[in-house]
Amino acid sequence: MKVSTAQPFQLIYSLYQHEYLGYLFESFVIQLDDKGRLTLQHQNISSKNAPEFASGLDENDYKLIKLMDEIQQEAVVLKFYKKKTKPEDFFLKVYDKERGDKVLQETIEQYLEIRRAKILELLGGKMIFEMGRDGEPAWKQIHWIEEKASVLFHFRRNEDNTHYFPTIKLYGEKLDWQYKGAYLVCSEPGWMVVEDKLISFEKNIDGNKLKPFLNKKFIVIPQKVEETYYQKFVTQLVASFDVYAKGFEINSVKYETQPVINFSELVQASNGTLFDKPSGHSAVQDQEDSKILFKLGFNYGPYQFSYEKQPTASVKLEKQNGSYIFHKVSRNAALETETVNELQKRGLKIQNGRATMSRSQAFNWLNEHSEFLSERGILLKQTDTERKKYFVGESVLEIKVEEGIDWFDIKAIVRFGQFEISFQELRKLINRQKREIKLPNGEVAVIPEAWIKDYAELFAFMEETGDSKVLKLRKHHLSLVQDLHNGNLAQVSMNRKLHKLQGFEEIEDYEVPKGFAGTLRPYQKAGYNWMRFLSEYNFGGCLADDMGLGKTVQTLALLQAQKELISQQASLLIMPTSLIYNWQIEASKFTPELKVLVYTGTGRDKNAEQFANYDLVVTSYGITRIDIDILSSYYFNYVILDESQAIKNPDSLIAKSVNKLKSRHRLILTGTPLENSTFDLWSQMSFINPGLLGTAKYFKNEFQLPIEKKADVEKTRKLNVIIKPFILRRQKSQVAKDLPEKFESVKYSQMTPEQEERYEEVKSHYRNQILDTIEKSGIKKSQLLLLQGLTKLRQIANHPKMVEPDYTGDSGKLEDITYMIESAISEGHKILIFSQFVKHLGLIREYLEDKQIEFAYLDGSTKDRQGQVEKFQENDHIKVFLISLKAGGLGLNLTKADYVFLLDPWWNPAIEEQAVDRAHRIGQKKTVFTYKFITRNSVEEKILALQKNKLKLANELITTEESFIKKLTAEDISELLQ
Template identity: 35%
Template sequence: MALPSKPAPTFDRNFLIELGGGILFRQAEKLFEAHAVESAEWESPVLKGLVDGGDAVYTPELNLRSTVFAESSCSCLDGRRRKVCVHVLATALHYQALKEEAKHAKVAEALAATPEPKPAPAPEKAPKLPRVRSIKLGADGLLLRVLIFLPPNLEEAAGRGAIVLKLDAAAGREILPLNKLNPRQKYKVAPQQVAVLKLVESWCGGKLSSLLQLTGAQLRQLLDAVRGESIVYWVKKPNAPIDWVGGTLPGVHEFLGEPELAKPEQPEPEPVTLDPKPEPVKKRSFPANISLREKSKPNLRRIAESKGAKLWQARKADYPVASEAAASMENFSHKSVVVDGSPHYLAIRLPSGDTASVQPLRTLLKAEGFMLEPSNRKWWLRDRHKVLNFLAGHWKALERDWQAEFTDNFKSKLQAVEVSALRVEAKEDGGKFALEVSLSQSTDEMELRRALASGKNYVEAEGGAITLLDRTSVEQLHQLERSVSGQADRPFTPTFSKRLETQDLIDVEDLLDELCEGWQPPQAWQSRSRALKEVGALEAAPIRPGFDAILRTYQRIGVAWFWHLYRHQLGGILADEMGLGKTLQALALIECIVTQGSGPSGGKPAAKRPALVVCPASLVENWLRETARFTPNLKTHKHHGPKRAKEPVVLEEYDLIITSYGTLRQDAELLGTMDWCVVIGDEAQHIKNRRSQNAKTLTSLHADGRFLLTGTPVENSLDDLLSLFSFLMPGYLQKPAGKMSQDDKAWHNKRQAERAAAYILRRTKKEVAPELPDKIEKTFFCELGNKQQRFYQDTLEKTRRDIFNLEMSGANAGRVQFAAFTELLRLRQACVDPRILDEEFPAKDSAKLAAFDEVLDECLDAGSRILVFSSFVTALQLLAEHLEQKGHKFCYLDGKTKNRLAICDQFNEDESIPVFLISLKAGGTGLNLTGADTVVHYDPWWNPAAEAQATDRAHRIGQTKVVTSIKLIAANTVEEKVLELQAKKAEILQELFDESKAANAKVNLDDIKNLLK
């Protein structure tokens, strides 16, 4: 294929993972490696391809007018719904490979100019081999290639005549041992590969084997069948096929001996006849109950004709169609299953030979009452009721699984018989959809009910029309009824109807996609549901350009997901892993809602109503700062603390209100009377108990949109999901009704979890790592509570007073400066944990301890492991006591620890230990702790180099995960002021907070006073 003249993007790994996700990319790689892509062409801005998917040929297209929201289409099911599918990614991989090949065009031309050795002349007539019996072959089957692996001791093994080969099969997208192929699956195999399969069967008694011991001549024969194909490997180099050179494999063929000379072809012997002087005789037809042996013996022909005539006369009256069955089957191959009959009887002939492959069918026929007549080797069923029941249950299976051939007689006699199949109809009605599903449109429902109640799998109507109740369609309908109704014990009915809410569409669509092949929902249905099934199909949210430039691609998709749900009056949970910017995505949504000025589905303008964010008290300050940084145009108000508003009219003047769960409980009446454009609950684990006051109050709020944020997976229990969805979409998930069996209860819980999954968006660092830095740094602002704030202010006033008194007493500058250092240290300790200074201070009032618990819970649920650094040993000891009380395992290291390396090894090797507490001086250097992927700086290290050095205990060679570094900062304290000055006066701060140099630090006293303002 000629490469396009117009520039095309580079379809590298990062680009394609960003486009379709890691799981889809790995599937596309397998499809590409299986040589399934037939062509790939770039016509700017569209990439087009042709892909052999095994079951069909697909035509993917990728329009890259917008690199963020690419438009994808394909003839596959996902592609028809505008999802990015595996065929699109495989086409992109193929196109990129073609570009790489083009770079070496000169080399390719030089090689093309080199004359290739002439192939050895083929024999005039290839030796005939038996057909492949172990598997089914067909042009519409799954693509199959045989892979040959040679032993490393080939030379020695060839000398002994005992070369052991390993044979694998690349079937579709998986590689498995050759003897593990599914005998019922149909495979598409190239002619050379067919020859390999035939040879293996001929050497293994008609079966396929994954291990073979061959002579040199046999191996040569096998390799000749696949000459030129890159499917031969050394067993120790499974990723690099051996290159063919001049029709041979270097290092292989020279050990196999000379090829045997072809023996002269012998004339085929004349057919042997039993009569020494055969005379032309009139061709006779023999009755079905006469064996082949009787037919073949001339001296018994007369007896056979006489015997057959009598037996046939006796049967003809009872079964007038049997003669037609015997005659109509003679024209079919003896290598296939042949079915003949009518509504009154069935005659099935099984393939001759290869008894093992048809044993399951033979067992089925016996179980269904068929009798084998040895005289004609056919299985007969002569009972109308049994025949119709059998056809209802197994007609489709005979076609699909056994590739049975049906006689013209059978087709003629059963042409008026209808086989039931699910019939689905969905009509839009007032913004909702009425779903109707039935088994048959031509059969009365009461007749269907009576037939099923009596054990009949068919219905006979007046006039002779017959409807077979296919067991698969009956089971599918019952499964659909249970799933859509949510009733595990729901009785089966032949018809089912339900009025669907918007939130039900995606769930029901998934069920129908699985059960009803080819079913397509109406366009209005698709527009509401398809974006939830594949975030790549989402339309971009109207994000402000300046804000959009800040967002990463996966964050834009998260905002588009939020926006889609909001516009369709749905709720959702953003459950991205910690450090991926959930707050940022939520703020982008709020700004979109406020600036667009319209409610969901074109309702009342949303700009007249503020948005509400509810979060833990320790995160209120963090939300305020993130809002000021990223959405400065929003009028934001903190409704928290003693000076909060008392009347709704005050809050209605703002675009965004931020409050805590505690304040929400206290001001439930005030906040509950307001109308909100959207309510967002941060750290959703705070409402996982639906009986808690947090959950009840949050659920009672009036809002157009409802969303939750959490880095904690929410699938822990059905009760958790019920609580979360009681807020998001009341009534969508249901509690188990009444008494249920264990099986029914398990089914119900699983079903509810499946329904919830569509409204939970979770991305991990591993999934988005290609576009993220390998180290994420995050600052976490903690707002001091009233009690700790008073404690800090008292300490600050004492510090100022002591410095002033020293100066007034005439103390020298060195003494004043040393005292200032000491008091500044006390202020830092008051920020970290007041219990360092006052043992009686309540632990529950420590802001950093509360923030640490939030981080810890999220990390534990995400499977992350944490290093916690502090410059205060007392703070680490208090954390150790806290972890013991909560029952968490941890490691501990400070200056008194003797066996440092042993403790580090224990943490790295024992993944059941989630936390490692480390002091600044003892663990800042010299440790390798790649077992962790999260670093928490409990109190800030004012020297940026020292802080980075601590983080690098986890982020270093050997680390395979993205490392998240979290800095806990007490808001509106000396910690925050020093953080602001860190970049400007790094050299001053380094001296200022290195306690070992405090007495000699060359820091101006005015710098210290500025920090204390």
């Protein structure tokens, strides 16, 4: 029957008893007559239609309606039974007396009790009715009583038994509630309907304590079970409620509150054994799986009680000569709660008065908070001392670090309470993964976790001396020492000059050597200063500047300084074969006074004595591996590794070989010190400063695994602290103001033997033909043949496969190009790669596809030019754009690129400029680096020389290969084909 919102209506709440779910409420709206009385016209109201009756609802009504929706039988079935079923089938199954689901019944009851309690609290001031048996919602009105009733429990003990019953007072008067049809609507807390009153109770009494007396005057407790009943039940009532007793005594007392933490070991593995040492201390077999159980209690005079939430009192039962005394001890709930909160703030996660931690964490916590526990007067007590008694006093580790001539001296005092322990012994235990030590009094001290964490690297890297109280640490661990000092973990005495290495900006300025024929940019000068400083202290270094920032120039300045200052000894420079010629060119340009020996080739003189006649010996990794016995017989001033990632695998032959070399100083150069894994650092850093990162096993366990598998921020920080003074890395973005807008360099490549053989065959063939033609018919008649021959030679200089598709050998230039592509990508750069040969781009394309490197591509056959440009410009994942000269020389805006690779030289330098300008134009915010790849001893190198000789002519007149060739003289042609 619908209720009209246009007419007066009243919201009511109706209480009824469900066969299985107990007492429930339902909400209704009832139409009022013209005198404001309830009519029989009513309608159920739920959250769905409540807004229709908003004019008659307040905030609490919406809450009540929602709660009542949640306790209706349909809602209960839907929540606790996911399959579609009828409510009657659900209840018959779950509440079957013999085969019903008792656990589910309890879960449902708890769900309903929580909501009943909330509903009853919100019903104040509302119209409440009992529902009639015919479903009439407003059958009998119930009045919600604001005053809370009090309960007094009575116990009368006589010789035979004890009578037990409660009495209830409301408004100060005894309430007659037994045998009156009273019933409990909710038990936790208790709410009772007595006649037409809905009442609640002080102290939130459990309704189940009243339920037995609804139709019973008292309960009889036989004498034979009274002691058990008193202990389990009556003590709880005495502690929480008002009790009137006759026949036994209730003694109410007050004491000071004394918090106490009881702890014991929960051993989950087999017990360990103790083994004594002559010193009186011993390592103890660690129980790696054991945990410590903390139980929080509170002492009140002679009594100790477990933690409870908001306790008012606790009771201890005492029996004397057949009589009973209930000692009711008042509890300081505020102090107990504050104690729990303070412990939880400090990391002791107490739940129900208990907390567990791993053994190492537990004793670390006790050690860290010993001062707090003492100040709060919290006692510590071990409850299982029969097996192993733990030391819980003060643990102290004091460390002093003093700078010696070649080492740091480490002096330390270790104390557990009154006992002093040898620092060397402590270190050995920790390095053996032991975490306990037996003290002379038999107690077992757990080494604080904080010591292991804070001093892990120190313990690993220290070395022994003759003095048991002093250990030593190599000076290249200065960052570790400084970190201890900054963390107030050690007293440090260090030379101020050495301290400056921590802050790179503070390193003093050194003069550039007189024999250096160039100018160092500010950041290059800073790198030179840094290497000079490392040299003074015999530290090894890793110059890891971004590609193109001049690692070669900085290193040559250092080698020139070494020549002028101190050393007549040769230095050894090892690199990939393809870089040797570039180093030769740079050395001749910037350090012409350096005497350089290129120790390569099958005809090399395998005699170490010759090294003394040179300043610099240049060789390859391959030759080093083959000739290690010869090279390791000479004591070099510097051993320098270029592209040092070549030794990142310590088990490789080359890594093992270079570590056999002898030198005063070591230096490595790389743009990518870390390519794939944190472990890449270990071999390289261990080469320049042996022992800096410990053993390979130690590094993997302490750094690689925590950093890579667990993303351990603190381990990352510590690793950075250790290596920071010895790695100098600047990226282009950091030194942009020191760079020109465009940075150009030539990258020389060496042909492979098979490639060189093909080149020489073709060159001989065309040279003879062309020179014959010139002699017989003149230059003009030989131009076409010359163009064909030069084109073929240029293609072979790139890769013989461009001329012979069946060629299976390698190309020196391709190796260099792919290497530099990988290096640039690893550093996050975007690259434009130009070639005038589509076939050459095809070879690069094959390589990129094989390596699964995404790229954009543009040649004359590309239909969607703009799509490829947008793909490169807008997608950060695409780092490479392959472009043919004819298709991409003009009209493209590619400002996202900061590297340009010109794979082959063009006759007209202006065309090269146009290609570079695809990246270097308005909108470009980065410095553009251009690399021109030239194959040594090929026509490419000679074209480069001709370009310089005919630069003015080329700039003004020459636009194509044909026009360039027309300007060549017989001498030019002869030179090209030499």
